[in-house]
Amino acid sequence: GILSIEQLISRVGVIGVTLMALLSGFGAVNCPYTYMSYFLRNVTDADILALERRLLQTMDMIVSKKKRIAVAHRTMFQRGEVHNRPTGFWGMIRSVTASVPGSENLSLIQQEVDALEELSRQLFLETADLHATKERIEYSKTFQGKYFNFLGYFFSIYCVWKIFMATINIVFDRVGKTDPVTRGIEITVNYLGIQFDVKFWSQHISFILVGIIIVTSIRGLLITLTKFFYAISSSKSSNVIVLLLAQIMGMYFVSSVLLIRMSMPPEYRTIITEVLGEL
DSSP, X not given: OTTSHHHHHHHHHHHHHHHHHHHHHHHHHHHHHHHOGGGOOOOOHHHHHHHHHHHHHHXXXXXXXXXXXXXXXXXXXXXXXXXXXXXXXXXXXXXXXXXXTTOOOHHHHHXXXXXXXXXXXXHHHHHHHHHHHHHHHHHHTSHHHHHHHHHHHHHHHHHHHHHHHHHHHHXXXXXOOSOHHHHHHHXXXXXXXXXXXXXXXXXXXXXXXXXXXXXXXXXXXXXXXXXXXXXXXXXXXXXXXXXXXXXXXXXHHHHHHHHHGGGSOHHHHHHHHHHHOOO
């Protein structure tokens, strides 16, 4: 029926799985780019000092030109040009064409100031980016940085492998019968030729892996949504944003349960399938 659990979860799952695909695609690109030292550009203290010097020179030029504008305005005020400015169309023409000896071309100077202020903003952003990159380089030299760098390479290879296997499963309409942990342990045991209780340990490792996937994925979702909602929230839209966050979390959790079945042993996978339906 329309109001059955299977029908409702299938509709919620479509949106939730789509959201998970978008977030996982973003994370698959952003995470290695953030933590892998391969993507870090070489930044030295000399580069930062040179850019800061350019920024200071630009700020000095802006201050100098604004001072010239202020001096010109004061001179015009003292001469009475501000209060006695001619009105009407012909007065405007006369004020534009008639130049006062020693006066500054204020419109041209103001255009130069605007251009220099835009340049200073770009230089400031680039300086901040260089400082952030320098901090990432220093962080990558620590033990934790090296650990995340290794994880970046590992999950990059894992991501490429998952894309390859998912493409094959879609093309040949295959459904995985063995969870990745059990399959990986079987390949390792057969390759090394050691005695190992695959069924016992794969069950525990699978549940640990599923727990890690749930915790990290929901944590990543909350961090991403929090940054997004901070950017768009206001006192009037806070209630709507909280409601939207609750809806997204519900869809995300249901979709996680749907997709996590593939990471579980078959006997436990069947239990979830009986609860949710043949989706």
